[in-house]
Amino acid sequence: MLRPTQRAKRRAPASLSGLAWLVAAICLLPMVAVAIAALSGGTDTIVHLADTVLGRYAANTVLLVVLVSFGTFAIGVGAAWLVTMTRFPMVKILEVALVLPLAFPAYVLAYAYTHMLDHPGIVQTTLRSLMGWGPRDYWFPEIRSLGGAAVMLILVLYPYVYLLARASFLQQSGSTFMAARALGSRPWVALWRVSLPLARPAIAAGVLLAVMETIADFGTVAYFGVQTFATGIYTSWFSLGDRAGAAQLALCLLSFALLLAVLERVQRGRAKYHDPTRTQKHHPPITLKGWAAAGAALLCGIPVFFGAIIPVIALFSLGIGSEQDLLSPRYLGFIRNSLLLASIAAGLTLGAAIILGFYQRTQPGRAASTSVYAARLGYAVPGGVIAVGLLVPFAAFDNVLDAWMRATFDISTGLLITGSIWLLVFAYMVRFLAAALGAYEGGQALVHANMDAASRSLGKGPFATLRRVHLPILTPSLLTALLIVFVDVMKELPATLILRPFNYDTLAVQAYRLASDERLDGAAVPSLVIVAVGLLPVILICRQVGRE
Incomplete structure (x- = not known):
């Protein structure tokens, strides 16, 4: 008799493995592009x-x-x-x-x-005054x-x-x-x-x-x-x-x-320890x-x-004392840009984590493990490296496409990808996918393999099982992953500085710009907003610590 995971492996659709390897390829692209650009x-x-x-x-x-x-x-x-x-x-x-x-x-x-x-x-002012x-x-x-x-x-x-x-x-x-x-x-x-x-x-x-x-x-x-x-x-x-x-x-x-x-x-x-008295x-x-x-x-x-x-x-x-108005149109624009980028990136990253995690569950083996490991590597890569690795190939693609459109149709496409927020969103996904995967896999351990078998016995396919069985059980873990990525994107600076479209600034960029101009009073306002948002996942962690 086949185990549930073995039966799932036979019925898993090819589209799932294709999506999983597409995500893994996007995560590997910056590293490969950096290596090629550096060596050439x-x-x-x-x-x-x-x-x-x-x-x-x-x-x-x-x-x-x-x-x-x-x-x-x-x-x-x-x-x-x-x-x-x-x-x-x-x-x-x-x-x-x-x-x-x-x-x-x-x-x-x-x-x-x-x-x-x-x-x-x-x-130092107080020291000089007192002494x-x-x-x-x-x-x-x-x-x-x-x-x-x-x-x-x-x-x-x-x-x-x-x-x-x-x-x-x-x-x-x-x-x-x-x-x-x-x-x-x-x-x-x-x-x-x-x-x-x-x-x-x-x-x-x-x-x-x-x-x-x-x-x-x-x-x-x-x-x-x-x-x-x-x-x-x-x-x-x-x-x-x-x-x-x-x-x-x-x-x-x-x-x-x-x-x-x-x-x-x-x-x-290698570092594994066994404690026979653990009970x-x-x-x-x-x-x-x-x-x-x-x-x-x-x-x-x-x-x-x-x-x-x-x-x-x-x-x-x-x-x-900074006279910075958070309700001014300019600051509302910074907040809107930050929230939009963080929301899109969090949603896309969570979707990628679900695809990879479900692929590894339904098709356990070396191929699935390799794709997940490749996707995790992005967390070990600094944002500046990811930005350079994405900018090099996509800028070349934009230039080739623009030249071909000019020669063929006398139309300029401009910077179709590198001039949009989507390249920045992909950089966020590569950087923070490992965090979302960790939260998703932690919740997935609660879904017993027999639940998959019961769903299939009722005639449900893999995607229906994911939608009607897995996701409702995983809702707390999914929300945690979404929140972690959202806050990480709000704080991220190097990739945002390199890849953001022209005149598309976020709270982190505004804080960095003001601080670079020695306007620390102005930099305090966007910094406080970033900290306030960052407290959300920390509160969740504190609640868990309190329960333990």
């Missing part, structure tokens, strides 16, 4: 880059990755262990509040802290530096590590930890020798997510004047008009991102008192204070 650009450009800026780009990118890795690991793992393994005042509030910085784009924090910590900012110092009488850390960019990224990316580490700690049995304590190990020693090794796969996955976001960041490093591969791509493409140089820099960054993706895949496949109850939390309790509350409260509370206060104080 000759060696003169890359030799010149190697002699001038390539070493600086590589060194800054690697140093930024190292700093963010250590910072997110220390804060994320430390906070996760404290809120799961110990009890101290306000622990229930802090375990939820620690997720809040996830709603902030790093470049928004950069604007807020520059306003406070720059030479004319409130911090009677002159402008050259003291030293103060420079916020606009590689270290400052690393701090901004750490504050908004540590929740990735925190959430995954916390989930892993909650799933661990208490027997091994209590055995280490019974043998005389102190709590922190038991954490290092027992809890951390068991949670290593989850922690590594969280750190690698933070690293991928770091190499993809453009707004923070560009505003702080830190030269990385992400800023180099934009500078080469627009400021210098060097398409070959931009493609070759994009290929370097793509290689680094794919290397990280492979490392994540390898460590996830036993969790160990009782350690109750902290006195200075230990105060220290734990302080350590967990610091990232929330500096990653969420202070930036909101700073942005509000800037926005009140």
Whole structure:
């Protein structure tokens, strides 16, 4: 007798596999196009880059990755262990509040802290007033530096590590930890020798997510004047008009991102642990008192204070005196453009995730797994690389089509694709499809294979089964995926800067433009709107954390 998945495999329509491979091909197109454009650009450009800026780009990118890795690991793992393994005042509030910085784009924090910590900012002004110092009488850390960019990224990316580490700690049995304590190990020693090794796969996955976001960041490093591969791509493409140089820099960054993706895949496949005592109850939390309790509350409260509370206060104080009118026709246009792009991209990305996920379910095998893996690679590719990879082939297509129409019909088609929002929407889909797939597959686990068999026994085909059985059950997961992609698109900056049509600006672009002109008070207004929208999925995550 055939299993349900085997019967589904025989009846799955060819159109489903065709759509799934079309989505996978679109996701692979930017990477292939970047490689071809870089390799066909000759060696003169890359030799010149190697002699001038390539070493600086590589060194800054690697140093930024190292700093963010250590910072997110220390804060994320430390906070996760404290809120799961110990009890101290306000622990229930802090375990939820620690997720809040996830709603902030790093470049928004950069604007807020520059306003406070720059030479004319409130911090240095207050110091000079209290101490009677002159402008050259003291030293103060420079916020606009590689270290400052690393701090901004750490504050908004540590929740990735925190959430995954916390989930892993909650799933661990208490027997091994209590055995280490019974043998005389102190709590922190038991954490290092027992809890951390068991949670290593989850922690590594969280750190690698933070690293991928770091190499993809453009707004923070560009505003702080830190030269990385992400800023180099934009500078080469627009400021210098060097398409070959931009493609070759994009290929370097793509290689680094794919290397990280492979490392994540390898460590996830090899780092597996079996705990035969997992069914036993969790160990009782350690109750902290006195200075230990105060220290734990302080350590967990610091990232929330500096990653969420202070930036909101700073942005509000800037926005009140900015004279920016959110209800003006210009700002309503920015909001409309942002919402339109985010809505279309979220809907298209969710549709692509459903196609790939259902194809993998109805036709399990190497072909389906390969298409899904190819679609997931986009999350490891920075937005600037995707933008260059899409712009090169579609700009060539537009030029060829326009030349043929002129020669044949004496009609100019202009920039049919590259001059529209659709290329930008496709870039968003490639970048964020992995997030939608993750949410969809998480919900799909609730749909038992026997439901598919029952639907087919009633004469329903695969698409009818998807529409009448799967989708109603998957509604919460689908809404979560839709919301995650929607908010990610609202915050996305590098691909939007490169691919947006002429005079088609979003809130993120407006915030970046105003901040680049040193008009931080004006940049605070669109930044606050982006943060407000970003709080929606964070609230959902906080509710889930509260239930756990």
